[in-house]
Amino acid sequence: MGRGRKKGGRGGGGRGKQAKSDEYRTDLIEKADMKNERFFAYYKAQNILSEDEWDDFLEALRTPLPTTFRVAGSRQIAKSLNETIKDVHVPSLSNVTFEDQKLPPPVQLPWYPEGLAWQFNVPKKVLRKSPEFKKFHSFLVFETEVGNISRQEAVSMLPPLFLEVEPHHTVMDMCAAPGSKTAQLLEALHAQDTLTSTSIPSGVLVANDSDYKRTHLLIHQSARLPSPAFMVTNLDASNYPSIRLPTASSANKKEQLLFDRILCDVPCSGDGTIRKNIGIWKHWQPNDGNGLHGLQLRILQRAMKLLKPDGRIVYSTCSINPVENEAVIAAALESNPEYHLVDVSSNLPELKRRPGMSLWRPTADKSVSSTYETYEAFVAADPQAAALTKLTPGHWPPSNINELNLGRCMRIYPHLQDSGGFFVAVLERKPTEAKAAAQAREKKRTAENAEYFEPETKKPRIESEPENRDSSTPAPIDLTSDAGEIPASGEGGGGGPNASGNGSFKEMPYTFLSPRDPTLLSCISRLRLTPEFPSSNVLVRNPEGDVVRSMYLTNDLIKQIILANDFTKIRLNAAGTKVFTKQEGGKGVEAQYRILGEGLPVVLPYTDPQSIITGNMNVLRHLVMSHYPLCTSFEEAFRPVLDSLDLGCHVFRFPPGELDGASLAHDLLVPIWKSGVSVSLMVDKKAKNALSLRVFGKEVPPSIRDQKSKADGGEVAPAGELIESSDGGAEAEAEVEGEAMVLDDIAVSPEIERVVVQAL
């Protein structure tokens, strides 16, 4: 596990730790020190660029990287926030001068779809001292904190775009942590989400990383877009096991889950990040890439076995070294002739790129005094030294290089569009014969129809589309090992912790509740959910299937995966999204369940609209600015509404409105708790503060914000009142259910007025 990391590759612990040390701080290294003769000699020998571009390339490498960010979240949410950047922030930054210099405002990355990615380039002191940029910087920090903006290198945004994920796809992110690309994939899976509610895609996203700690970064990332279709595994991608699914014909027979889309963003030397990780100047040497080639190839080859016919793989690195790039692609194509490189030159036409290379000259010589055109020449030059290295013929271009279309790979160099260096290759697997025949028939039919119909006639719907996802030939898998252990539907997912003797895996099991489980039923009726709520997909995290504290919702596919696989074998760290949690009552009050802020968008489509209470801006302000406000303290017109509510959880809706300069632009839906004589907004301090800032333009007063169990300043928490904040509840849950990250840190984007949650 994590061999890539030990070698200090990108995403590797070595580089990651060093990145924190001073030697990696760009502001502490002089431009004159940004040199490395080995780097120059190696890349000159590779002929990566023409002689007249070399100086521009070096100049770009020595210049700090601009700041880039992506407006994140589901499409509708992102579009709304993007309008604010365009219409409010950019105009306010368009005529700013600092120390007599006019500063450039942020600009959209021209190639990013729908203009959702931005770049700006001002010195740090401007962000500290220019009032306009300071304000913009605070906006970015705030929105990043609540998950609406993702600080991400421009080039790192590319692989998910080329993967072209759709909501019905089965998707695997093989080396996913820390998860910036995972977030993009999740957004694509959730393309049908609306401003206030989350869709339940029929596909799945499996995010995997071999580093256990880093898988928690994935859980954190995904909390920006809670999804019943998301799961996290902790495995060596080069050896990723078969995930099994019941066959359509018999629940006792299993077939392998194959993927429509796989991202292999593999561990690499990371020399394309040299503008940011400036210490690379000092240490770079050719064996950084040489040593990673084998692991990179094994990961890609495993992905090739896990992909459906007609599926797509994107392989990417932030290295410009052909040994980590074209050499890996060439070797993988050699051993998997059913794959080909896809010509994506017409996709993202504004992206400046160079074709992949067909000639490169590896070396094992640290000082790069010689490089070799062929493996044979390398061995002949010094047989003894060659025997001691791990270089293989696969590090060199193969003899059939011209048949592989390596020019279809994409190389991004820093000077082309002021970015980092990057490599992307898009591979597709041939369809099965049956599928190819169906596609040919369809093509013929479409052509015939085209002749018959008038030109403006809508293109006929492709009949074979629905079959596409299922028509792959499942790879044979060994079902002998634990076929008998698979529990019946509605029961547990794979026995107790460490059920398979996998001693190092400490997660708790996933047990689906029966839809007739009395606690679940009472929860559904208390929360007034409609019969369409998928109650057979609710799970708890303990072997007994007891509803101890929280309930999670998965989609059908994740449920099948959990039921058909031993969760310790697939080292399943997270599945689905948490929707309900127990709210302990105070003295004399029975414990009840409430919808979590993060679960609300998922549950909302199943919430009886009649049960949603509509409030106004006055009510919202009182809820935000008070700590457990008494029902009697609300405006008179609203008191009867509060009095009529049962004790327990409710959903309040606040339509767009204005009040004393405060403004709510879109519907806001929040979970509320009614107790004996008061009501409370069930969002944590940070989220409440964020909501207050964005809607009312001021923070929640510290005297209110910092109260814990009892209100002060005249507001007394009555007997039987809630004394547990959502934070406290979640912490307690971590102990009960063995979860690594369950803090309910509910962040609200008032721009969007939708509750989103981050698990810290």
Ligand SMILES: C[S@@+](CC[C@H](N)C(=O)[O-])C[C@H]1O[C@@H](n2cnc3c(N)ncnc32)[C@H](O)[C@@H]1O
């Ligand atoms: C380049 S980083 C991935 C970055 C990530 N895709 C993103 O966009 O945030 C490479 C990741 O691969 C992981 N890794 C290293 N060796 C691995 C292996 N054999 N299997 C799976 N993951 C591995 C590292 O822990 C690291 O998180």
